[in-house]
Amino acid sequence: MxxxxxxxxxxxxxxxxxxxxxxxxxxxxxxxxxxxxxxxxxxxxxxxxxxxxxxxxxxxxxxxxxxxxxxxxxxxxxxxxxxxxxxxxxxxxxxxxxxxxxxxxxxxxxxxxxxxxxxxxxxxxxxxxxxxxxxxxxxxxxxxxxxxxxxxxxxxxxxxxxxxxxxxxxxxxxxxxxxxxxxxxxxxxxxxxxxxxxxxxxxxxxxxxxxxxxxxxxxxxxxxVELVPYLPSYGGYVQYGVGVVLTLILGRVAIDAFQAYQERQRAAEARPNEERRTGIATEQALQRLAKQVCPGCERPVNLANPAANFCPHCGIGLFEQCASCSHRKSTFERFCYACGAASQAEAEV
Structure with a gap:
């Protein structure tokens, strides 16, 4: 939401x-x-x-x-x-x-x-x-x-x-x-x-x-922090051995998390445009747009181009015309900052 x-x-x-x-x-x-x-x-x-x-x-x-x-x-x-x-x-x-x-x-x-x-x-x-x-x-x-x-x-x-x-x-x-x-x-x-x-x-x-x-x-x-200093040393074998095991575990978790993230992104990009936009928080979307990246796929987009209304990578809608004043506004904004009219998605809610 x-x-x-x-x-x-x-x-x-x-x-x-x-x-x-x-x-x-x-x-x-x-x-x-x-x-x-x-x-x-x-x-x-x-x-x-x-x-x-x-x-x-x-x-x-x-x-x-x-x-x-x-x-x-x-x-x-x-x-x-x-x-x-x-x-x-x-x-x-x-x-x-x-x-x-x-x-x-x-x-x-x-x-x-x-x-x-x-x-x-x-x-x-x-x-x-x-x-x-x-x-x-x-x-x-x-x-x-x-x-x-x-x-x-x-x-x-x-x-x-x-x-x-x-x-x-x-x-x-x-x-x-x-x-x-x-x-x-x-x-x-x-x-x-x-x-x-x-x-x-x-x-x-x-x-x-x-x-x-x-x-x-x-x-x-x-x-x-409290437990690690009391870890038995045995000449450093225990510390390095534990480090290797933890690195393997954390690395495997990170790899699985990255693969799961990619799967979620591919599944999200396959959903309809409007459904994808409603799943992204407004504040998060605006922060990503301020960084010149797409709120949906997080890839870089050229926001300086007035004709760039959709992400060229995932196709999510980024900008639209206000139904009230025809001003170009972000699709993630709930209200038009030019006339204050509610967006179509907000009106439907």
């Missing part, structure tokens, strides 16, 4: 579209919360859950023992270093005293000081022997520390191997969990998308069309 939009109708349509968009925005916000909170239905995994408890406990106990022994060796080594420093200080002090005593003996040339020389020499030997004993003890402690460090490093490698095996199990569990959560999201968004498609096909021309379009926009956003 032909119709021309009034200015108030355009404003009402604009308001209704605003309502549809607002409805879609609120639904999108609600859907984002639902989709974002779906992972909470699954428990979070921790690495300790996948570590074998028996070898892990043995490894932890061995590490504790080795670290305690290492701390004990470090403490004794520190004590030995302090003792060595004290022994070296005592040796230096005794040697300085001995050298001073030698200078005094050389100056006086007293023979009775020979027993003192022997005693002082023996004292210095004892101090050096003590110093060497402390050095040997410190060397033994350092070797023990190095051995314990090697044992601790080996035990840490065992612990790392256990954690690496547990990490593999954790990664596999998280991948399975990711697939389950994606299935939950798909189970929520896919029915909404199917319902939105059904509403668009069946209810988009009803009085509640703003809510239909708002729901459709929200469902499309939830499926194509």
């Amino acid at each position: 032909r119709s021309a939009s009034r200015l108030s109708e355009r404003w009402f349509n604009l308001v209704l579209w605003v309502i549809a968009l607002a409805f879609a925005v609120f639904l999108i916000g609600l859907g984002s919360l639902v989709v974002g909170d779906l992972p909470q239905v699954e428990q979070r995994y921790a690495l300790d859950r996948f570590i074998d408890p028996v070898p892990a406990a043995a490894s932890a106990e061995a590490l504790k023992r080795l670290r305690r022994e290492q701390e004990d060796v470090d403490r004794r080594a520190e004590q030995a270093r302090l003792a060595l420093e004290a022994a070296r200080s005592a040796s230096r002090a005794a040697r300085e005293t001995f050298e001073n005593w030698l200078r005094t003996r050389d100056a006086t040339q007293r023979v009775d000081q020979d027993p003192g020389l022997i005693a002082r020499t023996e004292q210095l030997d004892r101090l050096k022997a003590g110093e060497r004993a402390v050095e040997e003890r410190l060397d033994d402690l350092n070797r023990s520390g190095l051995a314990l460090a090697d044992q601790e490093a080996a035990q840490q490698r065992v612990d790392q191997d256990l954690r690496a095996a547990a990490q593999e199990k954790l990664d596999a569990a998280e991948r399975r969990q990711e697939l389950r959560v994606f299935a939950y999201r798909l189970a929520v968004t896919l029915p909404l998308l199917a319902l939105a498609g059904w509403l668009l096909v069946k209810r988009r021309h009803t009085r509640n069309w703003p809510f239909v379009w708002g729901f459709a926009l929200a469902a499309a956003f939830a499926f194509f």
Whole structure:
């Protein structure tokens, strides 16, 4: 049925579209919360859950023992270093005293000081022997520390191997969990998308069309925007595979739609002239004429030619003479803009 939009109708349509968009925005916000909170239905995994408890406990106990022994060796080594420093200080002090005593003996040339020389020499030997004993003890402690460090490093490698095996199990569990959560999201968004498609096909021309379009926009956003980032990757194979499948489906739909459009156009061009004109809305026909195309077949026409009253491609009538004032007017206009008389089709209605 032909119709021309009034200015108030355009404003009402604009308001209704605003309502549809607002409805879609609120639904999108609600859907984002639902989709974002779906992972909470699954428990979070921790690495300790996948570590074998028996070898892990043995490894932890061995590490504790080795670290305690290492701390004990470090403490004794520190004590030995302090003792060595004290022994070296005592040796230096005794040697300085001995050298001073030698200078005094050389100056006086007293023979009775020979027993003192022997005693002082023996004292210095004892101090050096003590110093060497402390050095040997410190060397033994350092070797023990190095051995314990090697044992601790080996035990840490065992612990790392256990954690690496547990990490593999954790990664596999998280991948399975990711697939389950994606299935939950798909189970929520896919029915909404199917319902939105059904509403668009069946209810988009009803009085509640703003809510239909708002729901459709929200469902499309939830499926194509909210769901796609959670699509499992597997190195990009899933995304590209889904892209190929969607492209094939959408391409097939577009090809079928184009063929159906061509069939409809051929069927429309086979109908009588007057019947074809009544099936085109006035506003749509005038917009196409303003673009220099035929309202029926959408092919270009030379509207500047005053004799071009019919489309040379499909034969639909484009212009006619007003029955009242004989002014040339469009066949899609309800009234003559020269005299205001109703067109023949309008008069018959």
